Amino acid sequence: MPTRAELLDLLRWHVDAGVDEAVGDAPTDHFKAEPDPAAARRESAADRTRAPSDPSSSASPKRGANVPLSLESPAAAKGSADLLANEASTLAELRDAMGRFEGCSLKHTAMNLVFGDGNPDADVMFIGEAPGADEDREGLPFVGVSGRLLDRMIAAIGLDRTSAYITNILPWRPPGNRKPTTNEVTVCLPFIRRHIALVAPRVLVLVGGTSTSALLDRPEGITRLRGRWLIYRDDDSGGEFEIPCMPIYHPAYLLRQAALKRDAWRDLLAIQERLRSME
Numbered sequence: 148m149p150t151r152a153e154l155l156d157l158l159r160w161h162v163d164a165g166v167d168e169a170v171g172d173a174p175t176d177h178f179k180a181e182p183d184p185a186a187a188r189r190e191s192a193a194d195r196t197r198a199p200s201d202p203s204s205s206a207s208p209k210r211g212a213n214v215p216l217s218l219e220s221p222a223a224a225k226g227s228a229d230l231l232a233n234e235a236s237t238l239a240e241l242r243d244a245m246g247r248f249e250g251c252s253l254k255h256t257a258m259n260l261v262f263g264d265g266n267p268d269a270d271v272m273f274i275g276e277a278p279g280a281d282e283d284r285e286g287l288p289f290v291g292v293s294g295r296l297l298d299r300m301i302a303a304i305g306l307d308r309t310s311a312y313i314t315n316i317l318p319w320r321p322p323g324n325r326k327p328t329t330n331e332v333t334v335c336l337p338f339i340r341r342h343i344a345l346v347a348p349r350v351l352v353l354v355g356g357t358s359t360s361a362l363l364d365r366p367e368g369i370t371r372l373r374g375r376w377l378i379y380r381d382d383d384s385g386g387e388f389e390i391p392c393m394p395i396y397h398p399a400y401l402l403r404q405a406a407l408k409r410d411a412w413r414d415l416l417a418i419q420e421r422l423r424s425m426e
Contacts, residue, residue: 224250224334232341238267241341245318250334253319253327259286263314263342270422271306272348273297274339275315276357276397277327283320288313293398297354300398300411304419312346314339316358332361340381343390349425351379351390352418355397362392369394374414376421393418 227250235241242262248254261278264287273289281291289297301311317327317335339362343351353359356369362379365372372394379392395414396407 221330221334225337228334228337232337235341235345238263238342238345241338241345245338248338251317251319251331253317253321253331256322257319258283260318261286261288261315261320262318263312264288265308265312266310267312267346269310269312269346270349270425271311271352271418272343272346272350273301273311273313273352273354274343274358274362275313275354277315277317278320279324280320288315289398293402296398296402300415303412304415312348314342316361327357332357336361343379344381344388347388348390350418350421351392353392353394355395355400359394363394369396369400374410374417376417391421393421 228248231244231248232241235244242260245262246260254260257278259278261282275289278288279291279293282288282294288294297313298307301307316332316339318338321327321331343362351362353362359365359369359372363372363377365377373396375394377392377394379390381388393414395418396404396411401408401411
């Protein structure tokens with residue numbers, strides 16, 4: 148008989164793996180389920196009474212209006228995201244548009260949409276990868292262990308969530324905190340680009356390799372790009388504009404590679420100096 152501690156450990160393992168909902172006391176193998184005899188008889192009778200010349204019997208099926216966009220191609224889903232994002236003229240409208248978007252399957256496994264946190268009028272905007280388990284539960288970015296480290300990092304250069312704005316490339320948590328796929332990033336990219344355009348920061352800080360590669364479209368990894376001032380360009384959100392940006396290591400990576408904190412500190416000092424020069 149498992150002990151209470153063992154059962155709790157098993158529950159935590161399932162939660163970390165993305166299993167956060169029970170749908171039944173016992174699993175059901177729907178592939179082995181017996182067909183309903185009454186339904187089979189009704190279908191057979193309908194086939195016998197259908198006129199052979201009925202064009203609906205041979206025409207190819209059309210996609211219904213209720214088919215979620217997440218079942219369509221990434222290109223079609225991205226097109227829908229482009230339309231929704233470009234229609235938003237405020238952050239509130241953008242959040243509402245993202246809530247109505249059905250083109251990313253992550254929405255259907257996440258608990259909450261994680262939009263942003265902090266001061267949208269701040270000069271600096273931090274963009275991470277995707278929500279984790281804690282962020283998914285609270286609906287706020289960077290509130291878990293790595294989020295607390297990020298708070299300490301920005302506090303070291305005189306910033307906090309009243310003087311900075313924080314968000315992620317993806318607004319929904321990937322199950323098990325896995326790395327987002329290329330398709331997931333692609334279909335959500337119009338929303339983060341519009342997010343940046345509406346906040347209009349003077350400096351962008353790209354937290355981690357995923358946000359750096361997604362927004363800068365650079366082949367180099369984070370270890371080569373961190374600590375370098377680069378330019379973010381966007382001509383798809385109501386006019387072309389450029390923002391200086393600095394890629395930095397993700398706090399979750401620093402928790403695993405503590406020796407890199409010295410490099411991260413140099414990057415933070417460079418960000419502090421850039422912000423001071425803009426005053």
